[in-house]
Amino acid sequence: MSMPEQAVAERQLTMAEAVREALAEEMRRDPRVFVMGEDVAEAGTPFKVLRGLVDEFGPERVMDTPISEPGFTGIGLGAAMTGMRPVVDIMFGDFLFLALDQIANQAAKVHYMSGGKLTAPMVIRTTLGATRRSGAQHSQSLHALVSHIPGLKVALPSTPYDAKGLMKTAIRDDNPVVIFEDKMMYSVKGSVPEDDYTIPFGQADVKRSGDDITLVATSSMVYVALAAADLLAVQGIAAEVIDPRTTVPLDVETLVASAMKTGRAIVIDEGYQSYGVTGEIASLISDRAFYQLDAPVKRMGAMDVPIPFSPVLEDLTVPTAEKVAELAAKLCRKGS
Amino acid sequence: MTAAQEVSWLDLYRRMLRIRLFEEQVNDLYTSAKMPGLAHLYIGEEAVAVGVCAALRDDDYITSTHRGHGHCLAKGASVDRMFAELLGKEAGYCRGKGGSMHIADQEKGNLGANAIVAGSAGIATGAALSAKKRGTDQVAACFFGEGALGQGLVYECMNMAALWKLPVIYVCENNMYNEYTHYLETTAGDIALRAQAFGIPFLDADGQDVRSVHDATRAAVKRARAGEGPSFLHFRTYRQHGHHVGDIDRAYYRPKDEERRWAEEHDPLKTLGQLLIQEGGADAAAFDRIEEEVRTEIHEGVKFALDAPYPSPEEVTMHVYA
Numbered sequence: 001m002s003m004p005e006q007a008v009a010e011r012q013l014t015m016a017e018a019v020r021e022a023l024a025e026e027m028r029r030d031p032r033v034f035v036m037g038e039d040v041a042e043a044g045t046p047f048k049v050l051r052g053l054v055d056e057f058g059p060e061r062v063m064d065t066p067i068s069e070p071g072f073t074g075i076g077l078g079a080a081m082t083g084m085r086p087v088v089d090i091m092f093g094d095f096l097f098l099a100l101d102q103i104a105n106q107a108a109k110v111h112y113m114s115g116g117k118l119t120a121p122m123v124i125r126t127t128l129g130a131t132r133r134s135g136a137q138h139s140q141s142l143h144a145l146v147s148h149i150p151g152l153k154v155a156l157p158s159t160p161y162d163a164k165g166l167m168k169t170a171i172r173d174d175n176p177v178v179i180f181e182d183k184m185m186y187s188v189k190g191s192v193p194e195d196d197y198t199i200p201f202g203q204a205d206v207k208r209s210g211d212d213i214t215l216v217a218t219s220s221m222v223y224v225a226l227a228a229a230d231l232l233a234v235q236g237i238a239a240e241v242i243d244p245r246t247t248v249p250l251d252v253e254t255l256v257a258s259a260m261k262t263g264r265a266i267v268i269d270e271g272y273q274s275y276g277v278t279g280e281i282a283s284l285i286s287d288r289a290f291y292q293l294d295a296p297v298k299r300m301g302a303m304d305v306p307i308p309f310s311p312v313l314e315d316l317t318v319p320t321a322e323k324v325a326e327l328a329a330k331l332c333r334k335g336s
Numbered sequence: 337m338t339a340a341q342e343v344s345w346l347d348l349y350r351r352m353l354r355i356r357l358f359e360e361q362v363n364d365l366y367t368s369a370k371m372p373g374l375a376h377l378y379i380g381e382e383a384v385a386v387g388v389c390a391a392l393r394d395d396d397y398i399t400s401t402h403r404g405h406g407h408c409l410a411k412g413a414s415v416d417r418m419f420a421e422l423l424g425k426e427a428g429y430c431r432g433k434g435g436s437m438h439i440a441d442q443e444k445g446n447l448g449a450n451a452i453v454a455g456s457a458g459i460a461t462g463a464a465l466s467a468k469k470r471g472t473d474q475v476a477a478c479f480f481g482e483g484a485l486g487q488g489l490v491y492e493c494m495n496m497a498a499l500w501k502l503p504v505i506y507v508c509e510n511n512m513y514n515e516y517t518h519y520l521e522t523t524a525g526d527i528a529l530r531a532q533a534f535g536i537p538f539l540d541a542d543g544q545d546v547r548s549v550h551d552a553t554r555a556a557v558k559r560a561r562a563g564e565g566p567s568f569l570h571f572r573t574y575r576q577h578g579h580h581v582g583d584i585d586r587a588y589y590r591p592k593d594e595e596r597r598w599a600e601e602h603d604p605l606k607t608l609g610q611l612l613i614q615e616g617g618a619d620a621a622a623f624d625r626i627e628e629e630v631r632t633e634i635h636e637g638v639k640f641a642l643d644a645p646y647p648s649p650e651e652v653t654m655h656v657y658a
Contacts, residue, residue, distance in 0.1 A: 071492025074458015082466040115431030116655035174658035
């Protein structure tokens with residue numbers, strides 16, 4: 001990724017290091033914060049994101065749980081409702097399905113159902129992303145599922161900088177927040193300030209400016225969109241790349257303003273395309289920017305198939321820079 | 337020191353009667369179409385909620401069920417705001433947005449009734465974890481029916497509560513019917529062994545005898561406060577009405593003779609009343625006076641709720657997020 005010049009001198013961290021730093025800083029700042037989940041302590045999760053956290057904070061605050069997603073998610077919720085601020089670790093996003101009653105029927109609704117008296121300040125940390133050759137039950141991107149439920153907030157960091165800032169915001173938020181990290185991006189490096197900063201939810205980040213077409217992209221798809229923008233630049237097409245960073249709340253204004261400026265938009269997301277994030281965002285843009293558009297708003301999500309294991313098949317399911325650039329070029333030719 | 341020296345049985349009688357008359361009023365409100373939605377009456381099970389909650393402090397937690405009016409009242413909720421919630425009024429405990437199955441009252445430690453069977457097992461266990469982490473001696477009581485024994489969540493939570501020695505008390509109200517199905521048709525093996533498999537002490541008591549319920553709970557609370565971990569209380573009880581108010585023709589799953597026997601021979605109010613008279617703890621006049629006072633309380637409470645305003649339309653989007 002291209003970085004501003006002044007940032008080059010800044011400290012570089014991987015995505016995993018940025019997440020860990022955010023957690024450690026918040027745990028130092030607030031004794032109510034603790035982490036619980038499967039293999040979070042000595043193992044530091046299978047992706048080693050939490051490695052070393054238990055050494056500083058001990059097993060009381062970095063708690064290994066049994067393999068019981070509904071149970072420990074519910075226990076995290078009960079702790080959140082009574083004065084703690086848990087970070088519940090759900091190893092693979094696919095396992096959200098196991099815990100959905102606790103997330104969607106309980107955590108999401110408790111503030112509303114109690115007429116605003118009870119709160120559930122908890123973070124659910126989980127992963128998304130295919131192409132790790134993990135098969136259909138360890139590869140899904142299920143952020144649309146939780147974005148659908150009122151009462152939950154949903155964040156999708158795409159850079160180490162965002163991973164730290166969004167995690168800190170999530171922990172300080174008084175609502176249940178589900179934060180998705182792309183498991184293929186843990187080694188991505190970027191500049192991360194040492195100081196204490198947060199990133200407000202509902203504030204999209206314009207990654208690259210352009211006048212010809214808007215590429216709205218989330219999580220790993222931000223890199224796909226940026227690579228597509230490079231390919232398009234060679235053809236003389238200037239793409240604007242925007243990362244919403246949170247799907248709930250969503251910065252609709254920034255996305256719509258960009259589409260009004262460029263007159264064209266593609267929404268790229270790694271969730272299943274049907275009934276998903278791409279459909280929601282494309283609809284909002286079409287609705288509000290319709291009279292300024294030169295082409296229909298397009299969607300590019302994951303194929304509507306269970307993620308296959310075979311690498312040749314799996315790679316077909318996810319949008320690529322080439323496919324994004326191809327569609328973008330076609331839209332620009334038609335509209336001009 | 338015995339339990340009797342600390343609680344007044346006559347006071348527990350009053351608390352049970354409050355629930356009984358509250359629920360009879362709910363039945364009237366419902367059948368006269370003044371109350372929207374669903375109502376699952378607690379009539380017949382009063383001794384469980386009252387016996388358990390009388391062993392708890394105000395700052396202890398409970399989680400409740402779809403049949404939760406009794407738990408809320410026993411933990412200290414007032415009848416006027418309870419009725420208001422049931423009628424969907426702004427003066428209700430949840431501003432009318434929770435309703436019968438979602439009453440929460442955080443000032444009295446009630447973390448909410450729950451319309452998902454076993455749905456609150458995690459919340460109660462998590463409240464116990466929180467109490468332990470914060471270094472208080474609070475305990476959490478998790479009410480659930482025997483139908484919840486079919487949900488895996490209960491066992492996941494019991495496992496963690498035992499591993500981490502959490503101050504949580506699992507209170508199984510066995511009224512014998514999972515909705516419209518006898519529990520022996522749905523529950524294999526032995527309920528006691530379910531708790532004992534996790535190393536959790538199991539206490540079985542007559543749920544129609546508030547003194548037995550109270551004594552069992554006191555033992556569990558003492559154990560929890562001492563940091564010795566969870567307990568599982570199993571109370572045999574009976575709902576005298578249907579699964580919900582509309583469940584009238586129910587002979588196909590529950591014999592009328594059985595209902596009559598439980599109502600006549602195992603009613604918790606009759607049982608305690610007779611005991612107190614026999615033991616000389618109270619006379620008939622005392623019961624009459626209590627009944628009059630509670631009837632007045634119920635009458636005023638329901639009047640308050642019927643007269644109270646509904647929430648304004650802008651309330652619909654409030655409290656989605658904190």
